[in-house]
Amino acid sequence: MPEIEMKRLAGLVGRAIAKRRMACELTQEQVAERLKIGVEAVSRIERGIVLPTVIRLGEFAEIFQCDVADLVTETSARPTDQARHLERLLSGLAHGDRAMILEIVERLVVRLG
Known part of the structure; x- marks a missing residue:
C-alpha cells in the first residue's frame, strides 16, 4: 500500500x-x-x-x-461496509426516525446520481 x-x-x-x-x-x-x-x-x-x-x-x-x-x-469506502455502518447507526432509532432518514437519503441519491 x-x-x-x-x-x-x-x-x-x-x-x-x-x-x-x-x-x-x-x-x-x-x-x-x-x-x-x-x-x-x-x-x-x-x-x-x-x-x-x-x-x-x-x-x-x-x-x-x-x-x-x-x-x-x-x-471503509466500500458500499457494503458503509451500508453496514449505516445499519448500525439506524438500529438505535425509532421506526419513524429511520423512515425519515431513509427518505432523506433517497432524495440525496436521486439528486446526486
Whole structure:
C-alpha cells in the first residue's frame, strides 16, 4: 500500500477510535491506562500519526465493547461496509426516525446520481 494511503487509513482509523472513545465517555488517559500505554500513544493513534496493529485494534474493540470490524468498516469506502455502518447507526432509532432518514437519503441519491 502506498505511503499516502497508509496515512489516510491511519487518519480514518484514528478518528473512528476517537469517536468510539468519546461515545463511551472515556478519556484518553483512561484508555491509555487500560491498554498499559502512555497517553501520548493513544493521542498519536487518534490523530492518525500511528496506525494501530491488529492486536491493538482488538484491545480498543474490547474497551469500547464493539467488533474490530466496527473500527475499520466505519472508515471503509466500500458500499457494503458503509451500508453496514449505516445499519448500525439506524438500529438505535425509532421506526419513524429511520423512515425519515431513509427518505432523506433517497432524495440525496436521486439528486446526486
